[in-house]
Amino acid sequence: MIENKVAYITGGTKGVGYGIAKILLENGVSVAFSGRKKGDVEKVVTELKQYSQNVLGIVSDVKNLENESETVKNIIEKFGRLDFVIANAGLGIFKPVDQLSADEWNEMIETNLTGVFYTLKASVEELKKTEGYYITISSLAGANFFENGTGYNASKFGVVGFTQAAMIDLRKYNIKSTVIMPGSVATNFNGNIPSEKDAWKIQPEDMGNLVLDVLKMNPRVLPSKIEFRATKPNS
């Protein structure tokens, strides 16, 4: 039963996080989501209220542990509990390794990898109380390396290893953990503007439905690592 449970999704202002927020709200879950800019967060709260009133938008940068701890406090104040944490926020900068700057490397690693740890660090005591669920969004780039992908590949391979090791630590507390590794999703990632050309891709709602299915699984089973791809890639 997932009705009346509470989810926190990092990076819910657009793309994958937005799609997950929409589907969870439609299915009776209260949703808190984050983004870095107040104006964007407020706009998305208004949009998401068409699906359910039980939505909370919070300005938080996953690179900042204090932000994440404050966010979890706000969620508990508003909803009283936290059941599902979806560490989704991420970005990609794609350049040959000799042209990738230290700042670009740090931005990816701190957001995509350290951020995933900070979000768990801030929420794990609440997840213990609810015997909740921790889901991370890695990528097929967390298993397959490619040209211009050094920083992104490193961060996403890292998320796969991190989540699987965390899964072993956390299941002692009846907390489940899953790493989802999507292929191409029709989002704003890497400057993309979603349009009809993206019809072949995974859609943000597909990500939401996958998360919903995972959360609804019988407590005795745990899909710890999921590769999720478009049926017919258009490449």
Ligand SMILES: NC(=O)c1ccc[n+]([C@@H]2O[C@H](COP(=O)([O-])OP(=O)(O)OC[C@H]3O[C@@H](n4cnc5c(N)ncnc54)[C@H](OP(=O)(O)O)[C@@H]3O)[C@@H](O)[C@H]2O)c1
């Ligand atoms: N799109 C794909 O093809 C694809 C494939 C595999 C995996 N993924 C992964 O899916 C996740 C979501 O990406 P997306 O495709 O939905 O991209 P997107 O459309 O660009 O959305 C990224 C989201 O992350 C948030 N975000 C970025 N940095 C943040 C930070 N430091 N703190 C808090 N929020 C932050 C953004 O919010 P603000 O800009 O409002 O702060 C936005 O809501 C990423 O981890 C990405 O690596 C994407």
